Amino acid sequence: MKIVTCIAPVNIAVMKYWGKRDEDLILPINDSLSATLNTNFMCAKTTILASPDLKENKFWLNGKEESFEGKRLQNCLREVQRRAKDMNPDVLGWKIAICSENNFPTAAGLASSAAGYACLVSALAKLYNIEGEISDIARLGSGSACRSIYGGWVRWHKGELSCGEDSVARQVVPSSHWPEMRVLILVVNDKKKKDSSTSGMQRSVDTSDLLLYRSDKIVPKRMEEMITSIKNKDFHNFAKLTMQDSNQFHATCLDTYPPCVYMNDVSHSISGLVHKYNELFDENRVAYTFDAGPNACLYILEKDVEEFLSVVNYVFPPPEVDQVEYLTGMPLENRKIKNDLINSLNLTRNEPGLLKYIIHTNVGEGPTSTDDHLLSLNGIPLK
Numbered sequence: 212m213k214i215v216t217c218i219a220p221v222n223i224a225v226m227k228y229w230g231k232r233d234e235d236l237i238l239p240i241n242d243s244l245s246a247t248l249n250t251n252f253m254c255a256k257t258t259i260l261a262s263p264d265l266k267e268n269k270f271w272l273n274g275k276e277e278s279f280e281g282k283r284l285q286n287c288l289r290e291v292q293r294r295a296k297d298m299n300p301d302v303l304g305w306k307i308a309i310c311s312e313n314n315f316p317t318a319a320g321l322a323s324s325a326a327g328y329a330c331l332v333s334a335l336a337k338l339y340n341i342e343g344e345i346s347d348i349a350r351l352g353s354g355s356a357c358r359s360i361y362g363g364w365v366r367w368h369k370g371e372l373s374c375g376e377d378s379v380a381r382q383v384v385p386s387s388h389w390p391e392m393r394v395l396i397l398v399v400n401d402k403k404k405k406d407s408s409t410s411g412m413q414r415s416v417d418t419s420d421l422l423l424y425r426s427d428k429i430v431p432k433r434m435e436e437m438i439t440s441i442k443n444k445d446f447h448n449f450a451k452l453t454m455q456d457s458n459q460f461h462a463t464c465l466d467t468y469p470p471c472v473y474m475n476d477v478s479h480s481i482s483g484l485v486h487k488y489n490e491l492f493d494e495n496r497v498a499y500t501f502d503a504g505p506n507a508c509l510y511i512l513e514k515d516v517e518e519f520l521s522v523v524n525y526v527f528p529p530p531e532v533d534q535v536e537y538l539t540g541m542p543l544e545n546r547k548i549k550n551d552l553i554n555s556l557n558l559t560r561n562e563p564g565l566l567k568y569i570i571h572t573n574v575g576e577g578p579t580s581t582d583d584h585l586l587s588l589n590g591i592p593l594k
């Protein structure tokens with residue numbers, strides 16, 4: 212019997228992946244770049260037990276039994292087992308039980324698939340003792356998952372080969388390079404979204420001319436500028452490029468036919484607020500980026516968090532119930548409202564509760580392992 216458990220992070224792209232050139236191997240049409248987030252507040256946790264006593268393979272996700280036959284799970288499992296074939300032949304012959312949970316909403320545009328598959332593949336690699344590159348295996352689960360295999364700032368190189376061997380993630384700089392960077396996630400809606408990233412991007416590839424223009428003409432140059440701004444810790448330019456890239460990604464979503472509409476009125480009002488705030492200081496102090504959902508992910512330096520949060524709390528008063536849980540990862544004192552700033556920004560207050568909650572986190576490390584398992588040694592979920 213062998214049991215392993217891993218924890219893996221979410222990542223939020225500042226240069227978006229959108230569109231595949233190969234659906235099965237999950238090969239993208241452009242490079243992308245993200246920051247890996249600290250696992251303190253958002254992570255996937257996966258336990259895998261392999262045992263000669265198990266009668267069948269099993270998979271539980273967030274407390275519910277799911278099919279073990281899903282194509283993406285099978286592709287990841289097959290590839291890890293293929294690379295492990297000369298090692299521990301006993302373990303390879305045993306059935307496995309997989310139990311995974313996310314400590315944040317699944318399939319709500321908060322990159323659950325990225326953390327989930329990075330975690331699955333890290334745990335499988337540990338179970339079967341495979342060493343070396345695994346970001347290309349995580350990619351088979353979900354494209355963005357390959358970036359969660361590394362900590363810090365990570366680039367997914369699209370690669371040129373049709374076999375996908377060179378479509379891998381690489382760390383650009385570690386998290387320690389820019390320790391002042393913070394991330395605020397403004398959760399607008401944590402319900403399951405209707406157009407998955409997978410189907411949305413496929414429709415964009417089929418119908419959007421803007422998508423091709425973006426991948427050919429925009430991304431290569433913008434990627435170099437983005438990396439330079441991160442290496443130089445040039446927040447103003449970093450923020451500009453991040454916001455431009457998010458806007459262009461959503462423009463390609465709207466250029467898709469029928470369109471993929473991910474941002475809603477609250478999302479647009481957050482982006483408007485960020486621009487107003489940045490204009491007041493005549494420099495970018497906050498950057499927004501939106502994935503395939505309405506939630507805003509804001510990059511901001513530590514020195515500006517308290518002040519900007521006071522503005523957010525004024526414009527979007529917290530829900531009247533559940534106050535204690537509203538702000539995760541930051542002391543409550545920081546929710547004070549700063550009147551001078553509010554007056555200079557000439558802001559309008561919304562009704563309470565448009566934001567469900569806010570997560571405050573930073574850039575963190577890649578997957579880790581732990582002995583705190585989710586399965587009993589008989590292969591039954593512990594809760």
Ligand SMILES: Nc1ncnc2c1ncn2[C@@H]1O[C@H](COP(=O)(O)OP(=O)(O)OP(=O)(O)O)[C@@H](O)[C@H]1O
Binds near residue numbers: 255320323328409
């Ligand atoms: N911990 C996990 N282990 C294995 N698979 C997972 C895990 N978490 C999520 N998934 C898979 O990912 C799917 C959700 O992916 P989807 O891309 O729709 O949403 P998302 O990742 O939350 O959003 P986005 O990628 O657009 O930010 C789930 O239905 C499940 O199949």
Ligand SMILES: C[C@@](O)(CCOP(=O)(O)OP(=O)(O)O)CC(=O)O
Binds near residue numbers: 353409
């Ligand atoms: C908008 C994005 O978050 C899209 C993520 O798409 P997925 O990685 O979830 O898609 P699949 O490869 O089909 O699983 C942008 C990004 O993370 O780069």
